[in-house]
Amino acid sequence: MINRNVFKVDVRDTQFLLWEQFKVQDTLLRHEFFQQFTREDIDGLLEHAKSFSTQYLGTSYQQGDRQGCILNKDGTVKLPEAFVETWNEFKDAGWNPLGSPLEYGGLGAPYVVGQAVNEILMGANPSFMIYSGFCNPALYLIDKYGSDELKETYCSKLANAEYSACLCMTESEAGSDIGRLRTKAIKQDDGRYRIQGEKIFISSGMHDLTSNIVYIVLARVEGAPAGTSGLSCFIVPRKNNDGSDNGVRCLRLEEKMGLHGCATAHLQFGEEIECYGQLLGSRENIGLYQLMSMMNLARIATGVYALGMASSAYLNAAEYATSRLQGTDIRQSFNAKAPRVPIINHIDVRRMLLEMKSKVEGCRALIIKLSYHHSMASTLEADNADCKDKNAEWRQYHYEHSGMVNLLTPIVKAYTSDQAWRVAELAIQVYGGHGYISDHPVEQYARDIKVLSIWEGTNFVQSADLVRDKLAMGRDSKLLKLYSKHINEFVSQQKDKEYLQTELQSLINAHSVLCEVHELFGLWIKQQKMEMIFGVSTRFLHMMAQVTLSWLLLESAYIAHENLQNKELSEEMKEFYHAKITSASYFIKNHLAEIYSIAEIIKSEDNSALIASEKTFLPEELLA
Structure with a gap:
């Protein structure tokens, strides 16, 4: 098929939120951490992300869906043909280091800026972006809990997308009920752990875009308590430091409704060749606690994926509605000579477009608001990193921001993914019969969006978290x-x-x-x-x-x-x-x-x- 860009984005709305509604230039950008980021710089980043998405990501969106991923007999995975070239362009453009810490070779951009850029990149080609999607969450996880050895081995490589990462939690008998997982970790004399077990539904679980893949594996140490209290977190590389095989095998790739360009893998650890991992931190049985910060970042990212695709689906539908001639003006219904009009003239089409527009803009404002509070809380933490006796004013100010992050995270994940599905459905309806066929992109947006209400904890899990843990x-x-x-x-x-x-x-x-x-x-x-x-x-x-x-x-x-x-x-x-x-x-x-x-x-x-x-x-x- 001809590679064409189908992605559309409204950068002006993001700029409105950053500069006029949340006024980050008067708060975040005045902080010494971010003095290198000016309003002009960030506007330039947004425009660059838009042009990059148009030139590279959007052009391979439909192709990746058509070609999908293929598991070769030797266990390697063949990705859509455009993805390798696109990955090289992605790395050369320096997108991955944007939100990574300075000490690991990143650019240290405010979190809110990173999410504004991510909406563009993730919305343009979500299947492709999943391959880099866990790099920064894994980096921050290792930086927060890992030993100096783990940080030195992985953090810089994750920041620069030399390595990629993925989260390995789900098993065939342990989906949302992760306390039932059976993957074992057997402690060795040298301090490492031998990992044995299988994980399913692992996004970007096997590929050769990067020289190594860092698997964040949740497992149970032999003799540990049953349930979630006995789970530990391990850093398991696909390849050892010397380049040798670490015993991770891809048994199959899932045939999915959407996101065909993302290799969703069933992985096996330590069956043919022994597989080893390193414990994250110095204590066993606190793996779920450690992963919560990473999971929350992933839940926010899920909302960003949903928003990016929903926005493009809406804008495609709006553009189509201005050019598709169908019927006459309702006020000319009985005039046999009345000219045909674009369907955007029909009031029900405008109603659908207004629902899409208001929900997309509302969810964008919600995500920027959460990201702004996240940026402010992180900045306050960095300001006082070495201060053990934080005063009451600091604690209250920090709580104002971190509290809103905690409260809004399940709403961002669940509501945005639910409404993105609704927006995609309406986009198909605006197109009519043409929306149901694959010549146009909106049916693919619907298929690609649907999993987001299931990813990273189903939307019921988010609602239970909201009423139980956030609202007492x-x-x-x-x-x-x-x-x-x-x-x-x-x-x-x-x-x-x-x-x-x-x-x-x-x-x-x-x-x-x-x-x-x-x-x-x-x-x-x-x-x-x-x-x-x-x-x-x-x-x-x-x-x-x-x-x-x-x-x-x-x-x-x-x-x-x-x-x-x-x-x-x-x-x-x-x-x-x-x-x-x-x-x-x-x-x-x-x-x-x-x-x-x-x-x-x-x-x-x-x-x-x-x-x-x-x-x-x-x-x-x-x-x-």
Whole structure:
């Protein structure tokens, strides 16, 4: 097939968020750590990422899907033909070191800048970007917990994509229930551990793009307790330092619905040749705790992948709608001579485009907000790395930022991936029959997006994490108080303005309903109805996401309204700001309004799922 770029991105919206809404130039970029990054530099990075994606990543997106990956008889994997050349260009362009620490040869860019760039790169060709996707999370994991030997061996090579990395947790009998995993680690006299077992669904698990692959393996040391408390984390290279084989084999590649260019591998450790790994840190049985920071970064990255693809699907659909002639203007329905019009003239197509636009812009604002707080928290930690006695002001300021990161991470992962699937579905609908065929990219976006609601902990797992660990199961929650404080401060700043008051009142009311439902969860705990909470936790996460997106979109709209008072604005900028107001108004009136019905469903305490049995779903002859 002809290699063509199908990727589209709205860099202007990202710039609006960075410079006008979150004003990183007045906070992050004033810090001594980031003085080398100016607004002009970052704008240049975004434009460079856009042009790189157009020239290299986007052109191999559909080709990678068509060709897929092939497992050779010798256990090596053949990737789509364009990926090798693209990898060399990717390395030469220096994208991987962008967010890596300076001490390992990275550029040390603020996290929020890295995620803004990643949306472009990951959205342009997610299958390809997965091969480098775990480099930085693995680097930070090793830097945080690893010995000096591990840091010296791996960190610089991961920073510069000389090595790649992947996370190896899932087993055939241990998916979300990782306490059941059976991979063994047997301690040796020299301090290493012999690794034996198999892992499945390992993204980018076998390839030759890099000279080595660093496997982050969760395993159980012989004699360790059962369950998650007996798991340890090991650094297992594909090849030893001398280049010899370390006994990692690819048994098969999964045939998947999407992401065909990514080699999703079933790996075997230590069967034909003994395989050795090094314990991460100095203690066994704390592997899951160690991996949480890496998993949270991966969950945020999942949201970024989803956003990048959803944005491109929306922009492709919007472009198609301006050129596809179909039907006549509804007001000319009875005029046999009426000219055909582009489908964007049809009100239902505009409705679909507005849903896509508002959700994409809302999720982008959500991810930039989380990334901004992550950057601020990391900067504060680096400022006080050597100070053991941190004062109360520092602790409060750090909590303001780290707390929002913890709270928003499951929402970013779950809501963004769910809505990306919805956006891709709507994009197909806008295309009509043409959207269902592979000549156009939107059917591939749908297939590639779907796994993101399953990756890195299913979206139910995210909702359970939100209500249980972040919001204290409806009891007194510091994070909910922090969240409410931020919303109330925003409302206070806008309440005396004459415009957008209907939308502001809707946000106030919706936030109140969200807090009422949270209080209901606390009542259920007292009534020993805990299982009811997990029956509706996914709905609650969506409620909280809708409130959050409404808040952020409305904040964008207020900024846009104020900027429109500038009479020297170009017509292009006027259109941009008017569109920001339209996005906020549409989302609040059409999607924030949904939370009232969701709240009523939750309050009804429907127990259908609790009383249902296997016989509810299957006839007798199909029951095992």
